[in-house]
Amino acid sequence: MTNQTTKMYLQIVRELRLLIQSENIRPGGKLPSERELAERLQVGRSTVREALRSLELLGLIETKRGEGTFLTDFRKHKLVEVLSTFILQDTKTIEDVHITREIHEKEAIRIVAGSTVLNQLPVWASLLKQLQEDGSIVREDLIREILISSNNRLSLKMWFLLKQYGEEPYQGHSEDEENHAIQQLLTAIMDGDIEQAIRSYSAWTKWLTQGRETT
Amino acid sequence: MTNQTTKMYLQIVRELRLLIQSENIRPGGKLPSERELAERLQVGRSTVREALRSLELLGLIETKRGEGTFLTDFRKHKLVEVLSTFILQDTKTIEDVHITREIHEKEAIRIVAGSTVLNQLPVWASLLKQLQEDGSIVREDLIREILISSNNRLSLKMWFLLKQYGEEPYQGHSEDEENHAIQQLLTAIMDGDIEQAIRSYSAWTKWLTQGRETT
DNA sequence: TTTTTCAAAGTGGTCTGACCACTCAATGAA
DNA sequence: TTCATTGAGTGGTCAGACCACTTTGAAAAA
Known part of the structure; x- marks a missing residue:
């Protein structure tokens, strides 16, 4: 499990892309919770978070404490x-x-x-x-x-x-x-x-x- | 400590920028280890990692297992x-x-x-x-x-x-x-x-x- | 002395489990 | 009906534990 050549969090970034595509999540839409993602992808929550934080820094997703993680609306003017x-x-x-x-x-x-x-x-x-x-x-x-x-x-x-x-x-x-x-x-x-x-x-x-x- | 308005990992990104500047770390240079950063900034290691992973995804830093984290040339950012x-x-x-x-x-x-x-x-x-x-x-x-x-x-x-x-x-x-x-x-x-x-x-x-x- | 070997220390990679802070909706009281 | 409360769900953070890998330096061998 921990013996991958590709870093786990990068793989998760990829998985997320596929997930967004397959479940047709549109800008503004909600992503699965961190705990659920960890479960589904069979990885630790902290690893999932590393991937999510990366995407957040890029402005591709938005997170709201107590609510969840959302796909960013490209139109929104959010300075990274x-x-x-x-x-x-x-x-x-x-x-x-x-x-x-x-x-x-x-x-x-x-x-x-x-x-x-x-x-x-x-x-x-x-x-x-x-x-x-x-x-x-x-x-x-x-x-x-x-x-x-x-x-x-x-x-x-x-x-x-x-x-x-x-x-x-x-x-x-x-x-x-x-x-x-x-x-x-x-x-x-x-x-x-x-x-x-x-x-x-x-x-x-x-x-x-x-x-x-x-x- | 955990009651910040700004997210911790973003603050760390900022701290890192200052650290790089103040210690004059040049592209290719080595950053402090994750454990040391956590200690110096008084935060958990996982939080430090969230910041580092973000910067890595952008191509701003490079990490080598067993060796450390290194600064890359800004111009090589992976934004695109x-x-x-x-x-x-x-x-x-x-x-x-x-x-x-x-x-x-x-x-x-x-x-x-x-x-x-x-x-x-x-x-x-x-x-x-x-x-x-x-x-x-x-x-x-x-x-x-x-x-x-x-x-x-x-x-x-x-x-x-x-x-x-x-x-x-x-x-x-x-x-x-x-x-x-x-x-x-x-x-x-x-x-x-x-x-x-x-x-x-x-x-x-x-x-x-x-x-x-x-x- | 010089070379080789290898064990320890240091570092990133990952997982687990625990709290905290916050949001929201269902529940129950007024 | 309306309002207050509470509990479930979610992100934010931390501490500690292993694992895999690299470097290094001391001990052993030559």
């Missing part, structure tokens, strides 16, 4: 402390996270704008209307909508994670300059003008980035 | 690997894996071709020469070179994983049609012609995809 204090200490890495997130965003824009089906989706007109009436729009909402429409679940998931790990305060108070870029982006998407959409996106992103750096 | 086992779990759509890999490839091409520094790298001319002389070139080698040159480690890591996951036999026997596309791609990169580079890449990819589907 280590990443900021440990890994993401390296500025180059932080930059890579942002850039990589933007890669996925840009490609989604290209796909949506380039598809005569996708760029006619009523959601774009609706968002544009909201922008003009309310005078503001949440960046995340718009981008998410685009990612979802681009219809690549893998890319969407990566985006969620990158966003989570790249954590940064996109201030909601849109200024005119930003709104202009967003409006251009939406319009370009609806027009199917890929290049213009990308240009608008870049302008928008640049606007945000500058705001971030000057802080 | 670990997350991928969970992300790729239900997103079984092979199609998405391919498309997402291509997203990263295309963006790298854009970056390299768009940089007057990167597109002048001697490696492109060298590869072009190899193609013309040998009449063939390994797709993976070329793409990897581009990814590396684009200078985004995170993206590079993702690419490696996606490649591994999408695993497919890119037959090496280049035919004239394929060689033509590759040659165009390399030339376009050196010319700094982003659009042409992307077109050539797409043509090349399409050629491969067709070969894949007919199989």
Whole structure:
């Protein structure tokens, strides 16, 4: 039992993955209790905990004392402390996270704008209307909508994670300059003008980035 | 003692960071033993282990039974690997894996071709020469070179994983049609012609995809 | 003296059982 | 019906016990 080549807790991480899959546990769903897992996997509870703690540190699960362990909702903005204090200490890495997130965003824009089906989706007109009436729009909402429409679940998931790990305060108070870029982006998407959409996106992103750096 | 608002193991992660800093432990260096840490921090050994296992899963430390715990290079963190086992779990759509890999490839091409520094790298001319002389070139080698040159480690890591996951036999026997596309791609990169580079890449990819589907 | 052997100490890996703190729902009293 | 209580379930932590493995240094052999 204790004579494995692979470490037990890593095996448990794997088992958990399978369990989540086979029992179709969705984000927010509850995992079996530590004691039950120990029993089912025939290992000690402390070993199960080592695996769970690892996943918790990664932000993949959430634990609530007295309640249980839950699968994390990717959408939830929960900053993983280590990443900021440990890994993401390296500025180059932080930059890579942002850039990589933007890669996925840009490609989604290209796909949506380039598809005569996708760029006619009523959601774009609706968002544009909201922008003009309310005078503001949440960046995340718009981008998410685009990612979802681009219809690549893998890319969407990566985006969620990158966003989570790249954590940064996109201030909601849109200024005119930003709104202009967003409006251009939406319009370009609806027009199917890929290049213009990308240009608008870049302008928008640049606007945000500058705001971030000057802080 | 057990009445903290912050979880003990997270506090230990923090303590460890400070300890590493204050004792100036460098990558490869040895950390205090689990028993010593438990003693110094006045916590149980199992709690220390929960913290250590978390950091190990992230690839921040390495443990060797009978020897001890060692610090690894931060830059070697396993964030992508670990997350991928969970992300790729239900997103079984092979199609998405391919498309997402291509997203990263295309963006790298854009970056390299768009940089007057990167597109002048001697490696492109060298590869072009190899193609013309040998009449063939390994797709993976070329793409990897581009990814590396684009200078985004995170993206590079993702690419490696996606490649591994999408695993497919890119037959090496280049035919004239394929060689033509590759040659165009390399030339376009050196010319700094982003659009042409992307077109050539797409043509090349399409050629491969067709070969894949007919199989 | 030099080399070999091997037992002890140190370290991570795992299990067990014990409490504590907290949540929730069923139970029973008002 | 409403409210208070209590007990079961769950995560948080600890202490102590073995096991498997590596290093090391002292004793034995050459």
